[in-house]
Amino acid sequence: MIQRLLLALALAASALPLHAQQGPTPSAGVDAQAVAAQRVWRNYQQRVAVLLADTDQPRDLALAAVLQDMASLDAEGRIAEDPTTAGWRQAAAQGAGTDVIANSMLMMGADAGGAVREQAARRWAQVEPDNIAPLLLLEGGAEAVLARARDLRRFDLHMYDQVRWIQSALLRHPPSAAERAVLMDERGTVEELAADSAMALWAAVAIPSLQPLTHACGDSTALRSLPTRAADCDHVARVLVRFSDTNLGGMLGIGMLERLAGNASERAEAQALRRRMDWQMSEWGRIASAQERGGVPQFTRLLADPQVRTEQDLIARILAEAGVPLEPPAGWQPRR
Numbered sequence: 001m002i003q004r005l006l007l008a009l010a011l012a013a014s015a016l017p018l019h020a021q022q023g024p025t026p027s028a029g030v031d032a033q034a035v036a037a038q039r040v041w042r043n044y045q046q047r048v049a050v051l052l053a054d055t056d057q058p059r060d061l062a063l064a065a066v067l068q069d070m071a072s073l074d075a076e077g078r079i080a081e082d083p084t085t086a087g088w089r090q091a092a093a094q095g096a097g098t099d100v101i102a103n104s105m106l107m108m109g110a111d112a113g114g115a116v117r118e119q120a121a122r123r124w125a126q127v128e129p130d131n132i133a134p135l136l137l138l139e140g141g142a143e144a145v146l147a148r149a150r151d152l153r154r155f156d157l158h159m160y161d162q163v164r165w166i167q168s169a170l171l172r173h174p175p176s177a178a179e180r181a182v183l184m185d186e187r188g189t190v191e192e193l194a195a196d197s198a199m200a201l202w203a204a205v206a207i208p209s210l211q212p213l214t215h216a217c218g219d220s221t222a223l224r225s226l227p228t229r230a231a232d233c234d235h236v237a238r239v240l241v242r243f244s245d246t247n248l249g250g251m252l253g254i255g256m257l258e259r260l261a262g263n264a265s266e267r268a269e270a271q272a273l274r275r276r277m278d279w280q281m282s283e284w285g286r287i288a289s290a291q292e293r294g295g296v297p298q299f300t301r302l303l304a305d306p307q308v309r310t311e312q313d314l315i316a317r318i319l320a321e322a323g324v325p326l327e328p329p330a331g332w333q334p335r336r
């Protein structure tokens with residue numbers, strides 16, 4: 001949901017679970033409670049990071065590094081260099097092999113750049129050569145995508161695969177009774193806290209940079225640089241629209257189609273796709289905001305269903321349960 005994504009992105013600066021960020025502008029008393037909750041949440045993340053790293057398993061080590069990053073953020077969102085965290089990432093990379101989840105989780109985190117990130121993306125691309133996602137995470141990724149455009153069939157970040165695994169890892173090390181008293185709504189469950197926190201963590205640190213691809217397919221000079229560039233961009237855009245596991249990919253594809261449109265028919269196609277997505281996102285946000293705890297219980301329940309593989313699957317289920325059609329009604333236009 002729109003609200004969830006925006007709040008999740010704020011996690012990178014606050015390192016708090018989503019439910020602790022919701023609500024009106026805080027009073028002094030509420031602000032003090034938020035500071036206390038932030039301290040408890042950071043301590044919990046650090047404790048879990050150490051426990052996960054002790055297993056020496058690649059996925060655990062990669063997640064431990066991310067949790068330690070989030071726990072050590074300063075007021076300006078910066079992370080100090082930490083040799084322990086760097087060591088965890090190196091160890092995770094050495095053992096990741098062909099594990100897509102381990103390699104994709106090595107993309108997460110502010111200091112997950114350089115050789116570790118590049119090598120993990122290359123291992124992931126070798127396992128899934130038809131996937132745009134690992135190519136886009138490479139240095140010079142936009143050109144790598146367009147060079148192989150006709151062989152690409154999906155943009156799969158494995159978002160819910162990672163979120164489910166992160167949730168399971170957090171559930172192995174649940175908060176103590178004292179931590180739950182600070183971090184959780186009394187009506188909530190540990191499963192909900194873990195699901196909500198896992199989704200927030202993923203959205204805060206696992207989203208790749210999309211600007212290079214939009215530039216390569218939106219700049220007129222770039223489009224004229226190669227005779228096949230426009231057709232390759234169109235193919236990639238349509239893959240993003242039809243075969244992305246996140247709405248992020250769909251939004252990127254629609255934006256590319258809008259910029260590539262060369263006639264009225266193509267512009268109308270892109271506008272219709274945009275309107276459909278705007279409707280679904282708007283209704284998703286409306287439905288969630290009307291539910292208890294911002295829709296977290298429903299999200300947790302649907303996350304546990306293996307048939308919900310993509311974000312579009314989730315949206316379709318939420319809208320169906322509310323009796324809302326996937327297509328916007330005649331005449332509907334989004335509020336801007």
